[in-house]
Amino acid sequence: MSFNNPTRRGLLKTGAAASAALTLPTYLRADGHSGFTNAPQGSTVTLGFNVPQSGPYADEGADELRAYELAVEHLNGGGDGGLMNTFSSKALKGNGILGKKVEYVTGDTQTKSDAARASAKSMIEKDGAVMITGGSSSGVAVAVQALCQEAGVIFMAGLTHSNDTTGKDKRANGFRHFFNSYMSGAALAPVLANAYGTDRKAYHLTADYNWGYTTEEAVRSSTEAMGWETVNAVKTPLTQTDFSAYIAPVLQSGADTLVLNHYGGNMVNSLTNAVQFGLRDKQVNGKDFQIVVPLYSRLMAKGAGANVKGIFGSTNWHWSLTDEGSKAFVKSFGEKYGFPPSQAAHTCYVQALLYADAVERAGSFNPCAVVEALEGFEFDGMGNGKTLYRAEDHQCFKDVLVVKGKENPTSEFDLLEIVEITPVEQVTYAPDHPQFAGGSLGTCNPGA
Amino acid sequence: MDAILLQILNGLDKGSAYALIALGLTLIFGTLGVVNFAHGALFMIGAFCAVTFSKMLSFSHVVIDETQKDFLGNPLKVDVPYLYDWFGQATGDAIIDWAVPLSIIFTIPVMIAIGFIMERGLIKHFYKRPHADQILVTFGLAIVLQEVIKYFYGANPIPTPAPAAFAGSFDFGALLGFDPNTIIYPYWRLVYFAFAAVIIGAVFAFLQFTTFGMVVRAGMADRETVGLLGINIDKRFTIMFGIAAAVAGLAGVMYAPINSPNYHMGMDFLVLSFVVVVVGGMGSLPGAVLAGFLLGVLESFASMAVVLEFIPGINQIIIYLVAIIILLTRPRGLMGRAGVMED
Numbered sequence: 001m002s003f004n005n006p007t008r009r010g011l012l013k014t015g016a017a018a019s020a021a022l023t024l025p026t027y028l029r030a031d032g033h034s035g036f037t038n039a040p041q042g043s044t045v046t047l048g049f050n051v052p053q054s055g056p057y058a059d060e061g062a063d064e065l066r067a068y069e070l071a072v073e074h075l076n077g078g079g080d081g082g083l084m085n086t087f088s089s090k091a092l093k094g095n096g097i098l099g100k101k102v103e104y105v106t107g108d109t110q111t112k113s114d115a116a117r118a119s120a121k122s123m124i125e126k127d128g129a130v131m132i133t134g135g136s137s138s139g140v141a142v143a144v145q146a147l148c149q150e151a152g153v154i155f156m157a158g159l160t161h162s163n164d165t166t167g168k169d170k171r172a173n174g175f176r177h178f179f180n181s182y183m184s185g186a187a188l189a190p191v192l193a194n195a196y197g198t199d200r201k202a203y204h205l206t207a208d209y210n211w212g213y214t215t216e217e218a219v220r221s222s223t224e225a226m227g228w229e230t231v232n233a234v235k236t237p238l239t240q241t242d243f244s245a246y247i248a249p250v251l252q253s254g255a256d257t258l259v260l261n262h263y264g265g266n267m268v269n270s271l272t273n274a275v276q277f278g279l280r281d282k283q284v285n286g287k288d289f290q291i292v293v294p295l296y297s298r299l300m301a302k303g304a305g306a307n308v309k310g311i312f313g314s315t316n317w318h319w320s321l322t323d324e325g326s327k328a329f330v331k332s333f334g335e336k337y338g339f340p341p342s343q344a345a346h347t348c349y350v351q352a353l354l355y356a357d358a359v360e361r362a363g364s365f366n367p368c369a370v371v372e373a374l375e376g377f378e379f380d381g382m383g384n385g386k387t388l389y390r391a392e393d394h395q396c397f398k399d400v401l402v403v404k405g406k407e408n409p410t411s412e413f414d415l416l417e418i419v420e421i422t423p424v425e426q427v428t429y430a431p432d433h434p435q436f437a438g439g440s441l442g443t444c445n446p447g448a
Numbered sequence: 449m450d451a452i453l454l455q456i457l458n459g460l461d462k463g464s465a466y467a468l469i470a471l472g473l474t475l476i477f478g479t480l481g482v483v484n485f486a487h488g489a490l491f492m493i494g495a496f497c498a499v500t501f502s503k504m505l506s507f508s509h510v511v512i513d514e515t516q517k518d519f520l521g522n523p524l525k526v527d528v529p530y531l532y533d534w535f536g537q538a539t540g541d542a543i544i545d546w547a548v549p550l551s552i553i554f555t556i557p558v559m560i561a562i563g564f565i566m567e568r569g570l571i572k573h574f575y576k577r578p579h580a581d582q583i584l585v586t587f588g589l590a591i592v593l594q595e596v597i598k599y600f601y602g603a604n605p606i607p608t609p610a611p612a613a614f615a616g617s618f619d620f621g622a623l624l625g626f627d628p629n630t631i632i633y634p635y636w637r638l639v640y641f642a643f644a645a646v647i648i649g650a651v652f653a654f655l656q657f658t659t660f661g662m663v664v665r666a667g668m669a670d671r672e673t674v675g676l677l678g679i680n681i682d683k684r685f686t687i688m689f690g691i692a693a694a695v696a697g698l699a700g701v702m703y704a705p706i707n708s709p710n711y712h713m714g715m716d717f718l719v720l721s722f723v724v725v726v727v728g729g730m731g732s733l734p735g736a737v738l739a740g741f742l743l744g745v746l747e748s749f750a751s752m753a754v755v756l757e758f759i760p761g762i763n764q765i766i767i768y769l770v771a772i773i774i775l776l777t778r779p780r781g782l783m784g785r786a787g788v789m790e791d
Contacts, residue, residue, distance in 0.1 A: 056712065058603035234753050237764050241707055241716050242462055244637070245751035245763075248454050251629045253753075268605045269707050276634040276706070278617035284629070303708050305607025319519060330519060340519045410516060410524060 036366045037152035037447025038128045045100040045365065047072070047352070048129030050120050050144060051158065053108040056265050057136040060299050060344045064134050064158055065106060066337055067345035071352035074332070075102045082332040083353060086325040086381035091360035098359060109135055113143035120144045124151050130365050131156060133351050136344060138162030138211040145174035152447015154367050156351035159316075159344040161263075161295055163214040166395035167436035172444040173367055175374055175389065177354065177396045178347045179427070181211070182435050184294045184314040185218030187400040187422035189226050192312060196257065196290055198227035203255035205246055205270060207262050208235040215261045217435060219294050223259075231255045236266070243270040247277050256284040259292045267293060268303035275307040296403055299342045301415045308405030308415060315401045317346040317383055318418055325383040340413050350382045354389075368444040386424070392431035394441065400427050450621060450630045455748040457620065461637040461706070463744025464644030465491075468699035469717055470724040470736035471648060472692035478668045478731045479685040482571055483579050485586040488718025489593040490559065490693050494700025495709035496597055497558055499606050501551030505531060505544050546611045548705055555701045556694050563693025567686050590714065598711040605708035610636040614705075636705050643702050647695060648737055654691075655733070664688055668731070723771045729784020739782055743767050 040046070049068045052061035074082045077094035084092050096102050105127040107119025116135065123129040132148050133156035135141050141160035148155035149171040157165060157176040161184070166176050192200075202223060206212040212235070220230050231253050236246055247270070250258055258279060262270050274280075274291055282289040296313035319330045319340035329349065333341040341349070354374065362369035375391035384398040403416040429436070469491055476484045508527035516524035531540035543550070570589060574582045614635040621631035655661035667674045667681040674681050700709075707713065724743055728735030749755060750766035762769075774781065 054603075056603055056710070058598070232753060234756065239716070239764075241713065244458050244462070244634075245455065245748040248458050248632070249451060249753060251632065252451060252454070265605060265710060268607075272607070272708060273706075276615075276617070276636060277632060278615070278634065281616055282629055282632075299604060303605035303607060303710075305609060305708070307607070334520045411518065413519060 035446060035448070036368075038124065038130045040100055040128075040130060040365055043100055044103045045097055046127055046129050047102060047104045047355075048107060048120065048123035048127065048132040049104055049134050050107040050109050050116060050123065050132050051134040051348075052111045052136050052140075053106070055110045055112070057111045060136045060159065060297070060342065061109070061134075063299065063342045063345040064136070064348040067333070067341060067349035068104065068134070068352055070333060070336060071349045071356075072102045072104055075353070075356050079336070080328075080332050083325055083329050083349065083382055086328050087353065087357070088380040089357050089361070091357050092353070093360075097356045098363070098365070102356070105129060109137075109140050109144075111137050111140060113139050116140040117143050117147050120147055121151070124148075124153055129153065131355055133355070134158040134348055135160060138165055139209065141165050141176075142169040142210070145169065145171050149173045149442070149445055152367060152445045154355060154370050156355050158348050158351070159297075161215070162211040163218065163435050164210055164439075166393045167214075168439035170393050170395075170439055170441050172371060172394075172441045175351070175354075175394045175396075177351050177387075179314075179316045179398070179400050180395065181215040181218040181294070182429055182433070183400050183427040184215065185220075185222035186427045186429075187314050187402050187420075188219065188292070188294060188312065189222035190422075190426075191402045191420055192223060192292065193226040193228075195312070197287070200228045200257045200287070200290075201231045201253075201255045201285065202228050202257045202259050202292075203231055203250050203253055204233035204259045204261060205243070206233060206235050207238055207266050209238050211263065212261050214435065215294050216259075219259055219261065219292075221435075228257075236262070236270070238266065240266065241269055243273040244277070246270075247274050247279070250274075250279065251282060251284065251289075254284065256287050257290045257292065259294065261294060263295055263297070264300055265303070267295075267300055271304045271307050271311070280310075296416060297343060298413065298415055299344070301405065302412065309407050311405045312419070313403055313405075313416075315343055315403050315416065317343045318401055318403060318416060319413070320416075320418060321383060321401075323383060323385065325381045329383055346383060353382070354379075366446055368446050371444040385421075388424075390431070392441075393436065397424050397428050399424050450626045451752065451754075452749075453620070453624070454631045454633075455752060456745055457631070457633050459745025459748035460741065461640050461644075461744075462747060463741035464641050465699055465703055465717065465740075466721055466724045466744050467737045467740025468644050468647060469696055469721040470728065470740050471651060471733060472696045472699075473721055473725050474728070474731060474733050474736040475651075475688055475692040475695075477725070478733070479664060479688045480567075480571070480575065482574065482582050483586070484571070485583050485718065486566065486590040486593065487586075487692075487696055488714030488716075488721065489590040490562070490696035490714070491700040491703075491717055492597065492709070492711065492714030493562060493593065494555055494559060494697030495608075495704045495713060496601065496700075497555040497697060498548050498551045498608050498701045498704040499601065499709055501554045502544070502547035502608055505529070505547050505550075548608060548610055548701065551701055552698065555697050559694040559697030560690040562697075563690035564686065566693070567689040571689075572686075590718070594711050594714065601711065603711060605710040607708045608704040610639075610705035614639060640702050640706065644699070647698055651691070651695060652733070660684065660687075720767060723767055725781075727771055727774050727781055729781025731785060732781065732783040735781055735783030742782075743770065746770060 051064040073079045109116035120132050131154045135158040138160045141157045145155045155174040163181045206216040279289050293313040296315045301308045358370045358373035362373040377389045380386050387398040400422045402420040404419045406417045506529045508529040510525045511528050513524045513526045518524045617632040617634040622628045724739045728739030750763040
């Protein structure tokens with residue numbers, strides 16, 4: 001068949017092929033030849049910020065969203081550039097990502113797995129988000145990570161501390177910058193042994209869900225390795241508000257240390273109750289009674305007020321750090337919003353920049369190219385010192401902060417003081433460590 | 449033995465809160481015949497009255513302290529409460545320290561007003577509607593109130609400490625001849641229990657020994673006859689709604705130091721309080737109080753490590769389990785009258 005010599009049969013064939021092409025779904029059409037889900041069209045790219053906007057973690061979610069808005073501003077060349085100035089990779093130029101202006105949509109996780117999956121799905125399918133990020137709970141992170149893997153988009157986890165996010169539930173399309181339960185245990189144990197001695201009897205109260213279990217396991221194994229004994233570990237319902245029934249028997253057990261594997265409202269209430277019971281004024285086994293909160297969050301510590309004074313815990317990042325990256329971030333965030341950023345805001349901001357940088361370096365939004373660019377990526381200048389995105393489990397390895405509730409705070413933000421910056425070597429573990437066993441990354445999924 | 453005594457003590461203060469909320473619920477149900485799902489929200493608003501009053505007491509002006517720096521390296525802005533200027537720092541601190549007990553004076557009129565507005569503005573339009581409609585509208589109202597509080601105060605809990613004089617705990621063990629530290633109980637929770645006992649006593653005395661109370665009780669028994677005697681029973685019932693709201697509010701104010709108030713604390717108590725009302729017997733005031741304490745103590749027992757080892761998870765279902773057993777064996781509740789809610 002040639003155009004010089006049209007035939008009836010030829011015309012029919014061409015017509016049929018053309019109409020078949022027109023009826024194909026968008027992502028199989030010739031103009032969508034990118035071969036991956038939600039390839040950005042035109043001059044913009046859409047990111048999906050999935051944070052708790054309602055429910056008990058709404059304040060933390062609001063801080064995450066502030067951080068993302070700041071990151072978008074910086075990526076598009078606005079503001080003072082924030083961490084882009086101190087970031088060791090210089091791929092980002094302040095002209096969006098790969099020259100495309102960054103736009104965003106937001107979803108409300110409500111800190112419920114099903115709601116978080118629904119909002120992520122809607123952002124991917126309706127709004128064309130090429131990457132989903134955010135969240136304030138491990139349950140949500142694991143659920144959304146699995147969804148993103150199926151949908152063929154990248155998931156940059158927000159605040160999620162359970163070992164399982166990069167342990168048994170890890171996925172090739174998912175990445176976590178935040179630290180985890182194992183790292184908290186490994187960083188805390190030596191500091192606790194130093195402050196309270198190696199002959200301690202610990203009593204654990206553990207929130208009855210995935211994060212609680214992995215945190216209890218991590219803190220138990222690291223403190224027991226230092227010589228501590230665990231006299232009891234009791235699971236408390238996630239919906240519990242009054243912990244008096246769980247705290248009252250602690251002194252009877254002969255324990256001299258209480259470990260509260262609680263987060264959010266649970267932590268605020270259990271710590272407040274423990275202090276009310278006067279545990280910290282007691283002497284047991286000839287030692288002062290002590291309380292430990294493995295995962296601290298400044299936003300949450302605020303709810304416990306003066307009760308946090310002198311209590312040890314760990315955190316991913318704190319605004320009082322004095323490295324150039326932290327200072328730059330506190331400055332841009334503080335000048336824009338009038339108060340210092342939380343650790344949730346920090347990890348979310350960094351995740352957004354890390355994704356953008358990986359796309360720039362890869363030269364493509366294709367999730368598989370982004371995965372390749374992030375795996376084994378070493379960087380610095382983001383507020384946590386030298387950091388590695390480990391290829392085997394997509395977990396960031398960096399220094400961990402051990403903090404203590406401040407005795408004489410000068411403002412409502414000045415609640416925690418840094419006791420020690422635990423070097424990354426001390427919190428690094430083998431990819432097949434028993435606390436992370438099971439599950440595999442699988443292969444990256446570019447989707448369509 | 450000491451462990452059992454400890455859990456009984458523990459159950460008492462939780463029971464006090466259940467009993468106070470259930471008492472208000474029963475008052476409203478008994479007088480107006482309305483199942484008020486917004487009652488938990490009234491408890492929450494009570495707690496936020498304590499928060500608001502503390503904030504009002506520590507209302508401050510900014511003084512720039514050149515010697516200290518804020519997080520951006522600028523001179524630190526220090527908030528100085530006006531109370532310091534008026535009474536000196538020591539007296540000012542003492543007043544702020546006693547904010548929670550003082551806020552009772554502020555809470556009572558506020559809660560009565562809220563109760564009044566709620567009843568006149570919304571709930572009275574639902575008296576003749578089925579219970580299902582009443583439940584839906586009051587539940588909706590509870591969500592609205594909750595979101596309003598969240599809008600103004602945020603989602604995080606707000607620490608509202610008790611006066612320093614009540615910090616720490618009392619060693620009952622030493623008093624009763626057990627080893628020291630075996631039975632300890634925070635002072636503030638003892639205060640809460642005593643406070644609840646006083647409020648419950650006052651409500652009963654009011655209903656039992658005043659003419660107003662007598663009319664209200666007569667109205668609860670037979671509304672029509674009281675109306676035929678020329679008494680405006682509706683007006684009295686509206687006042688009872690205000691009183692019920694004040695009881696829930698006072699329960700909330702004094703609870704604020706036990707758990708930092710947050711916007712959904714009302715919902716946490718609401719469902720349990722309904723179970724308390726049902727177990728106690730719909731419309732029975734002594735039943736509500738008895739069931740409140742009973743379930744509080746049972747819940748504490750179920751949270752004991754020894755019990756949990758035998759029956760894991762019992763702490764989460766004990767109250768509902770008791771409710772099922774009571775409803776199967778004695779559907780009218782522990783002290784309920786025959787005929788209530790059975791038509």
